[in-house]
Amino acid sequence: MRTIRRLVYVEILKSVAFVTLGFLALFFFFDFVDELQAVGKLGNVGYGPAQALMYVSLLIPAHLYELLPIAVLIGTIFVMARLAQSSEYTILRTSGLGPWRALRTLLILGAAFVALTFAIGDYVAPTSDRFAQLLKSRIQGAYSLAGNTGAWLKEKQGDKSYAVNVLSIGPDGVLANPRIFEFDTNGYVRSQIFASSARILDDGHWSLSTAERQDYQVRGATDQARVVTTLVPELTWPTSLTMEMVSVALLRPDRMRTLDLFDYIRHLEANGQTAQRYEIEFWRKVFYPLSCLVMVVLALPFAYLHFRQTGIATYVFSGVMIGISFFLLNNVFGYLGNLSNWWPWITAAAPGMIYTVMSLAAFSWLVLRR
Numbered sequence: 198m199r200t201i202r203r204l205v206y207v208e209i210l211k212s213v214a215f216v217t218l219g220f221l222a223l224f225f226f227f228d229f230v231d232e233l234q235a236v237g238k239l240g241n242v243g244y245g246p247a248q249a250l251m252y253v254s255l256l257i258p259a260h261l262y263e264l265l266p267i268a269v270l271i272g273t274i275f276v277m278a279r280l281a282q283s284s285e286y287t288i289l290r291t292s293g294l295g296p297w298r299a300l301r302t303l304l305i306l307g308a309a310f311v312a313l314t315f316a317i318g319d320y321v322a323p324t325s326d327r328f329a330q331l332l333k334s335r336i337q338g339a340y341s342l343a344g345n346t347g348a349w350l351k352e353k354q355g356d357k358s359y360a361v362n363v364l365s366i367g368p369d370g371v372l373a374n375p376r377i378f379e380f381d382t383n384g385y386v387r388s389q390i391f392a393s394s395a396r397i398l399d400d401g402h403w404s405l406s407t408a409e410r411q412d413y414q415v416r417g418a419t420d421q422a423r424v425v426t427t428l429v430p431e432l433t434w435p436t437s438l439t440m441e442m443v444s445v446a447l448l449r450p451d452r453m454r455t456l457d458l459f460d461y462i463r464h465l466e467a468n469g470q471t472a473q474r475y476e477i478e479f480w481r482k483v484f485y486p487l488s489c490l491v492m493v494v495l496a497l498p499f500a501y502l503h504f505r506q507t508g509i510a511t512y513v514f515s516g517v518m519i520g521i522s523f524f525l526l527n528n529v530f531g532y533l534g535n536l537s538n539w540w541p542w543i544t545a546a547a548p549g550m551i552y553t554v555m556s557l558a559a560f561s562w563l564v565l566r567r
Contacts, residue, residue: 201289201292201294201302202302205276205302205303205306206306208276208280209272209273209276209306212271212272212273212275212276213268213269213271213272213273213310214272215272216268216271216272216275217261217264217265217268217272220260220264220267220268221257221260221261221264224257224260224264225253225254225257225260228253228256229249229250229253232249232252232253233246233249235249236249244333248332251332252329252332252333255325255326255328255329255332256325256326256329257325258317258321258322258325258326259322259325259326259452261317261322262314262317262318262321262322263524265310265313265314265317265489266310266314266485266486266488266489266491266492266520266523267492267520267521267523267524268520269307269310269489269492269493270492270493270495270496270516270519270520270523271513271516271517271520273303273492273493273496273497274496274499274512274513274515274516275509275513275516277496277497277499277500278499278500278502278509278512278513279509280500281499281500281501281502282509286500286501296560299497299500300494300497300560303493303494303496303497304490304493304494306493307489307490307492307493307494308490310486310489310493311486311487311489311490312486314485314486314489315486318482318485318486319454319455319482320454322452323452323453323454323457326452327444347362347363347364347365348362348363348443349361349362350362350363350438350442350443351465352436352437352438352464353467354435354436356381356382357379357380357381357387358379358380359377359378359379359380359436360377360378360380361375361376361377361378361436361438362375362376362377362378363375363443366443366444371394371395371396372394372395372396372397372403372443373393373394374391374392374393374394375390375392375394375395375403375405376389376390376391376392377389377390377434385413386413387412387413388410388411388412388413389410389411390405390408390409390410390411390432390434391408391409391411392405392406392407392408392409392432393406393407394406394407397438397439397440397443401435401436401437402433402434402435402436403433403434403436403438404431404432404433405429405431405432405433405434406430406431407430408428408429408430408431408432409426409427409428409429410426410427410428410429410432411424411425411426411427412424412425412427437464438464439460441453441457441460441461442457442460442461442464444457453478455479455482455483458475458478458479458482459479461475462475462476462479473534473535473538473541474535476541476542477531477534477535477541477544477545478531479541480541480542480544480545480546481527481531481545483545484542484545484546484549485527485545485549487549488523488548488549488552491549491552491553491556492520492523492552494553494556494557494560495519495552495555495556495559496516497556497560498556498559498560498562498563499512499516501563502563519552523548523552526548526551527548530544530545530547530548531544531545
């Protein structure tokens with residue numbers, strides 16, 4: 198059985214690597230053509246084709262994370278169908294490779310793809326995407342992916358609450374034009390702080406440069422209300438908002454690490470903010486690597502089909518369609534769950550559960566019954 202496993206594993210690994218390389222080359226070409234439109238239009242002549250090529254190269258791990266389950270499905274279907282077409286799989290069956298042993302063999306390989314997908318999505322892709330954004334930020338001066346108004350964060354400290362606005366993050370980690378609004382227990386604005394820049398320190402403080410603090414003294418008679426403005430060159434503001442939390446708010450949540458998303462969700466819940474979008478992304482990052490197991494199970498029934506000499510292309514094409522439909526369904530469920538306020542873990546797990554039922558049904562009908 199060791200020889201059989203080695204044969205199946207080597208063939209599947211080569212096929213998956215070939216499919217993955219083809220997909221990545223296609224996405225790399227599209228990204229590079231799209232990025233060429235921005236060459237010379239970022240406010241600095243230093244962004245040329247070489248910088249665009251480097252930027253697009255840094256996006257490859259993110260595409261690899263998204264495409265790996267689909268590549269696993271297509272590559273495994275191709276190997277299983279080719280073994281069935283050449284009658285090699287029939288010989289393997291007579292050698293003792295029964296349905297359950299074949300399923301266990303593919304699940305072991307699928308578990309390796311699960312670990313690889315998780316490592317890429319949680320470590321390689323976030324780091325690579327961060328370097329890509331820093332590369333562009335050196336040309337633009339700062340980057341912000343949260344719209345023209347930047348990111349808004351909320352925090353509670355005792356009987357006080359704060360609303361913090363961060364417009365962008367510079368290439369050196371400096372926050373540009375932060376604004377801090379302080380509210381009292383009744384929800385009225387107590388003070389606000391404007392600063393030209395800020396740095397997030399490791400001891401739980403923000404160091405604000407060229408800060409302007411406005412205190413609203415409105416207690417007592419109306420005619421005695423006034424605004425006291427204070428200019429401070431350096432101001433230290435204690436807070437629990439970390440650089441990871443600000444990055445999650447500014448950048449795309451699907452490009453962040455799982456632990457960073459979890460910490461940010463706890464912060465949102467502690468401050469009474471909705472975390473539906475980030476909870477869905479968190480559970481998607483948990484369940485998405487497990488889809489590799491579903492894909493290898495879905496591909497196994499193709500080894501028990503009877504092919505004509507030229508019929509294999511149709512089944513490989515069907516594998517491509519199944520992979521694309523899974524990718525689309527995964528995105529659609531994310532949007533529907535966010536709009537309809539579904540349970541986040543069900544929203545993230547639903548596509549995998551649907552395709553698991555499909556794969557088990559196909560395995561039961563084609564392998565066990567026929």
